[in-house]
Amino acid sequence: MTPTRWTTPVVVALLAGVVGLAAAGPLERLGLPLTRLPWTAVVAVLVLAVVTLGLGWPVRQWNRGRRDRPLDPLRAARTVVLGQASALAGSALLGWYVGQVLYLLPEVAYPLQQRSAINLTIAALASAVLLVAGLLVERWCRLPEDDDDAPPPGGLAEPHL
Structure with missing residues (x-):
């Protein structure tokens, strides 16, 4: 599995921001108030971040040498996938919300728009x-580099032919 490049979340955030900015006006004119956001949405995103970190911590500890108990490789692989999904979801939500904030900036002097922009x-x-x-x-879930040229512990390296 290849690690996420830094450009991927940036592109996702930019695309979601453009969509959020472009969609906010027409949807608001249709009577759909996209700028209202329940506080539970923020709490849910933060809980997801904490859960992601909590599931990744044992893998980090194992990779750093704390191997009190075995690490299930399937669990580690699922944790990597959760990390990638969280990064992409976070970047998409970040772009979407920033796009809506940009839409509200010209009207931020009005109390309702100001409250929505803050939220x-x-x-x-x-x-x-x-x-x-x-x-x-x-x-954290990245495996340490294997050094194939290093001799095995306690043994001699095999000659290369």
């Missing part, structure tokens, strides 16, 4: 936390 900014920050947590867990 969306808080949601964008929570999404950034999820993005960072996902990338961090993915990094």
